[in-house]
Each structure stands twice: as structure tokens, then as C-alpha cells.
Amino acid sequence: MNTDALGVAPAGDDEAYIRLQTAELGSQLRGTNVYFVGMMGTGKTSVARNLADRMGRYTFMDTDAIIEQLMQAPVAKVFEEQGEEEFRDIEARVLNELHSYVKLVVATGGGIVKEKRNWGKLQTGLVVWLDMAIDDIVKRLSSNEEEVSKRSLLQGGDVAAKLQAIYDERKAMYEQASTSSSADVRVYVSPDDSVDAVVLSSVSELQKFIDSNPPKWQQWKDSAKASGINWVN
Ligand SMILES: Nc1ncnc2c1ncn2[C@@H]1O[C@H](COP(=O)(O)OP(=O)(O)OP(=O)(O)O)[C@@H](O)[C@H]1O
Numbered sequence: 001m002n003t004d005a006l007g008v009a010p011a012g013d014d015e016a017y018i019r020l021q022t023a024e025l026g027s028q029l030r031g032t033n034v035y036f037v038g039m040m041g042t043g044k045t046s047v048a049r050n051l052a053d054r055m056g057r058y059t060f061m062d063t064d065a066i067i068e069q070l071m072q073a074p075v076a077k078v079f080e081e082q083g084e085e086e087f088r089d090i091e092a093r094v095l096n097e098l099h100s101y102v103k104l105v106v107a108t109g110g111g112i113v114k115e116k117r118n119w120g121k122l123q124t125g126l127v128v129w130l131d132m133a134i135d136d137i138v139k140r141l142s143s144n145e146e147e148v149s150k151r152s153l154l155q156g157g158d159v160a161a162k163l164q165a166i167y168d169e170r171k172a173m174y175e176q177a178s179t180s181s182s183a184d185v186r187v188y189v190s191p192d193d194s195v196d197a198v199v200l201s202s203v204s205e206l207q208k209f210i211d212s213n214p215p216k217w218q219q220w221k222d223s224a225k226a227s228g229i230n231w232v233n
């Protein structure tokens with residue numbers, strides 16, 4: 001970000017910079033979907049919505065919100081009445097539908113990685129793992145009673161202990177679900193990072209990933225050029 005001699009970004013500059021970067025990512029992605037995974041409360045919904053809005057040509061989707069529309073009930077109620085296994089089935093069906101579309105930025109439910117059947121679907125797109133220290137998630141969610149009450153897995157007991165146990169169980173799953181052939185797109189979220197800041201880090205990590213994993217046709221084109229073949233653009 002441009003800063004003056006005192007290290008202060010001129011007003012309006014941040015917004016222009018984010019717009020430029022997200023627009024560029026929009027072209028680089030060529031329609032590929034982006035899936036945000038990570039623990040509840042890390043900001044997947046807020047960040048995915050903001051990114052899709054800024055990219056313009058992409059549509060924001062949220063698996064929890066789709067489940068609520070389908071079931072005509074809040075996620076907590078579906079969880080409570082149908083049980084986790086049924087919830088995971090519905091979630092898997094929603095992802096199965098979504099992955100056949102293009103140009104989506106998808107906020108997934110925090111537990112989507114628990115089902116291996118979902119990993120291949122996630123990896124048809126680029127997966128961004130929002131990772132945050134459990135203490136910071138606890139502080140963020142505990143500051144708002146509604147945020148705790150709408151998350152079924154946090155009910156009845158010590159929120160911090162519950163979140164830690166869920167994280168310990170899922171850490172390797174987030175890792176594997178967000179790892180394709182050669183690299184992770186993992187974004188560490190600090191409690192002071194604004195949604196814009198997390199969007200920007202995600203964009204920058206995605207760009208690095210795309211640059212270091214060019215599509216096959218780009219690799220063929222580059223090697224043809226290197227061997228003197230005049231590839232028509
Ligand atoms: N960068 C941020 N700074 C401050 N608050 C944030 C930030 N990102 C999200 N929040 C707040 O934290 C809460 C959880 O955010 P959000 O619903 O986006 O998380 P999530 O990862 O989608 O959660 P879940 O997996 O449970 O759906 C919301 O109250 C949201 O406004």
C-alpha cells in the first residue's frame with residue numbers, strides 16, 4: 001500500500017488498491033471458484049462476501065445460508081432436530097450442487113472438511129483456509145451472545161475448551177482439504193485484521209498460488225516458446 005513519509009496511507013488509497021488487486025484476481029481466476037474453509041468465527045462469510053462484491057463478476061454463496069433456505073430453518077435448528085449426520089449429508093449435497101457452477105466465492109460451514117467426500121469437490125476450485133488462534137476466536141465470538149447461540153457445537157459448556165477440541169480434531173483436515181498438488185492457500189487471521197485486510201491477504205496468497213501453479217496450457221505455451229515454436233496467441 002502506498003504510504004507517505006510518515007507511513008500513513010492517503011485516504012481512499014486503500015480502497016483503490018484493494019479494488020485493483022481483486023479485479024486482477026478476477027481475471028486470473030478465469031471462472032475458477034474460490035472456497036473459504038476454516039473454523040467457525042474466523043470470518044469466512046464476511047470475507048467471502050466482501051471479496052465477491054469487490055470482484056464484481058463473481059457471485060457470493062454461503063453453504064450455511066443455502067441450507068437455511070432449503071430447510072426453512074436456522075442452521076442451529078436443523079442441527080438440533082436432524083442431528084449432525086443428517087446436517088453433514090445436506091451440506092455435502094449443497095456443495096455437490098455448487099461445485100458444478102463457475103465464478104463463485106463460497107463461504108463453507110466450519111465442519112465441511114470433516115467429510116472426505118467434500119475434499120475433491122472443494123479442490124475443483126481454489127481453497128483458502130482462514131486460520132486463527134482459538135483464543136482470538138473465543139474473544140471474537142464471546143463478545144456477542146448471538147454469535148455463540150447460533151453455533152450448535154458451542155452449546156452447553158466452556159466455549160474455549162469446545163473450540164480447542166474441535167480445532168484439534170480438524171486441523172489436519174483443514175490442511176489436507178486446502179492442499180492441492182503443491183501448495184496451500186492458508187491465511188493467518190489476527191484479531192486486529194479488518195475484513196478488508198483479510199480479503200487483501202487472501203487475494204495476495206491466491207495470486208501467489210496461481211503464479212506458481214500456471215495452468216497446463218500456459219506451461220505448454222511456455223515450453224513451446226522456449227523451444228522456438230512460434231505459438232499463436
Ligand atoms: N476481520 C474481522 N474483524 C472483526 N470482526 C469480524 C471479522 N470477520 C468477521 N467478524 C465477525 O465475527 C463473527 C463471525 O464472522 P463470520 O460469520 O464471517 O465467520 P464464519 O467463519 O463464516 O463463521 P461460521 O463458520 O460459523 O459460519 C461475525 O460477528 C462477524 O461480523
Ligand SMILES: O=C(O)C1=C[C@@H](O)[C@@H](O)[C@H](O)C1
Binds near residue numbers: 064
Ligand atoms: O464448525 C462447524 O461444525 C459448524 C460451523 C457452522 O458454519 C455451521 O455449519 C454449523 O454450526 C457447524
